Amino acid sequence: MEREISIVLCGEAGQGIQTVEQLLTKILKLSGYYVFATKEYMSRVRGGSNSTQILVSDKPARAPISRMDVLIPLDKEAINHVSTRLDRNTIIIGDQENLVTDKKIIHVSFLKMAEEIGQPIYANTIAVGLLLGLLNGDIRVGRHYLKDYFLQKNKAEFVSDNILALEKGFQEAKRLLKENLIDSKRFSILKSSAKLKNNLLLNGAEAVGLGAIAGGCNFISSYPMSPSTGVLVFLAQYADDFHIIAEQTEDEISAINMALGAWYTGARAMVTTSGGGFSLMTEGLSLAGMLESPLVIHLAQRPGPSTGLPTRTEQADLQLALYAGHGEFPRIILAPGNIEETYLLTQKAFHWADRFQIPVFILTDQYTMDTYYNIKKLSIPRGDIVHFIIETPADYQRYKLGSKDGISPRGIPGFGEGLVRVDSDEHDEMGLITEDMVIRKKMVEKRNARWAQLKKEAIPPVLSGTENYRILCVGWGSNYHTIQEALERLNRPDISLLHFSQVYPIAEDSIKFLNKAEQIISIENNYTGQFSQLLERQTGITIETRILKYDGLPLYADELAQGIKEVLEGKGGQR
């Protein structure tokens, strides 16, 4: 028996897939189930073929899978779009008149039913009701939620028709089950649990936004770019509540330079961007290195090079984040493994940026941005934010030499009697331009002195599975739960996962985990195995085997389990 039910909705952009996803996941969560939703979509506002996967389970569901138990195709292209993922057990439910296929369809006349209620748009709510009925969800919870949903949107006039549509869909499901058109056993595996009702449903973009707020972010300057825009939107929406200056800039160059100006003045600033946009920011990143300015960069990866696949996912900008910016200066790269970590590490990024006076990256991807699942309550930070700003004395020197960790107290203009000078040129202790080679050497050493502390405080990797492993899978960033689940599916006593949510610099004793393994399998959502290369360089260990995916889609747990199995049988895996 499978551990979850996988539902895929597929259709054109603008048909309402997102509405179904949003309503269904919320209602199922409130009904006491674990839900998971992720989407893949084309870079267009209308048309195309897009799909959303919803997993429903009584166990935590945190990884996408290839398998589809139920497919709801909403247009002619839909079945074809996901055809490689169909198997003989996939139940296809749809409007037969609108579909052209030789596959068996369980006919539900969504459109006709919707028109009977009043408008074709109600087909979406009928679909929600139908799925709720199949999954044995609570119709009362559904009614209640729909009412709240439309009242909150100030659309009271739509409440009664939507509830009617929900009920119609629900009854239709009961009919299909009763008439044995669908085997009820496929859906009776789930047990609900009241304690899940108060879980949160947050996607990665919201988690970054909330983490930023909790980290004291009060300035965001960015240029819209998929898939990073959600963070700018989120913070702009809450700008009034949290006293945030949210500015959409003319370009990414302006964005990063504004953020540096904001930090210089005492604000806590971030930028959110994607590959191409970040490429434009790299000179500004180097400026942060020279100014010894804090900076938080949220970099949501999408497949490149260049424009690539704007709305899809990849883990291929690690080396970009690592090497961006000319010259030598320290940086931290965090790559959260799940929603909770995304929230916590974004908070931490602001703290570290301010404390170490360096740029800190939050490296996510489209998959993270557009994925959500149940999480327990997130805690708000205890106490006020610690700011690492001093009141300047009259003889203040911004780049005072002499501290062991290279950090000199940071003043801001207008707070104290001193003058705060920061300079992109090599500078003396006052911050004034210099070409004195003795000072140059000292300043290089000062900027890079904090490496020691950064390594010491680096977040160690997390081991999942037995400590007595023979084979060690290595993952980073967003693939955490997917690899974890793939290993659970394999259920072998000799394989564990080592996951890194800080990818640079890595914690000093990470090597001990690698040394213990007979075989290391690196798993990444890219072509060249960027993290395993970095790990090899930082540890001197050779990583024999790589499982890599780079078609623009995230790793799927079931597909990955199969991949690992093949590698262990000596059949797959890239060098």
Next chain:
Amino acid sequence: MNKSMSFEQKVVKPAWCPGCGNFFILKALQRALVELALKPQEVVIVSGIGQAAKTPQYLNVHMFNGLHGRALPPATAIKACNPHLTVIAEGGDGDMYGEGGNHFLHTIRRNPDITQLVHNNMVYGLTKGQASPTSELGYRTPVQVDGVISQPINPIALAISQDASFVARVFCANLEHTVEIIKKAIQHPGYALVDIFQPCVTFNKVNTYKWFQEHTYILQDHDVHDQGQAFLRATETEKLPLGIFYQNEKKKTFEQRLKVHQEEGPAFLSRTINREKLKEILEER
């Protein structure tokens, strides 16, 4: 102690050529700051890269010496975060109109209460004599060997066309006039552009002190609130007018439009996290 000493910075000596127009600008700016009774602690000068962008290195003020072409974005952010500061963005014609041209346009749109000083010598100094965005047609350099073939930017006309809230031009050797206009620009509530004609004694053998004296005149009887007239004056070519071309004090500044500065209570930078709201969001999702 002479009051003007308070902005003088004696640690680093200017790296400019003897006779450079930048010395006049440095002096004029110093005098303007003193005459406005500002304290060094109240003034931030943001600059890019180039000979002009070195100016704040030689002044006793807060300094953000950033990237080539990028003085305006940090200057905007600094003023947005702390409106009590007097913020000046300073650089040359290549810095501000070439590399940073996009920011020039968009800063006019935002209208932050900052002053942009552009040392306009119509040539690249720091990189040794190539054409700048304001070099005249036909101007020969080691790169533009047959002379410049692209039409020069007219920053004054461009700014007026975009309804920039204060647009002026001066010639640095007219020291009194330069001081007066810089003071007015700093006092103006909103974005202020001062394009400063400045001879480059080393690389520009065409636009010399003599040339500027012969080819400029100070605007008289001009209504600075008449945008159409201002634009016409800005497009004159025979003799180039100096002074305030255009001023629009009615526009709200960027900072005034920001909600964070409209609320009652502590100043923007002193606010703490709204914990109740954060808790509420975390609970409702």
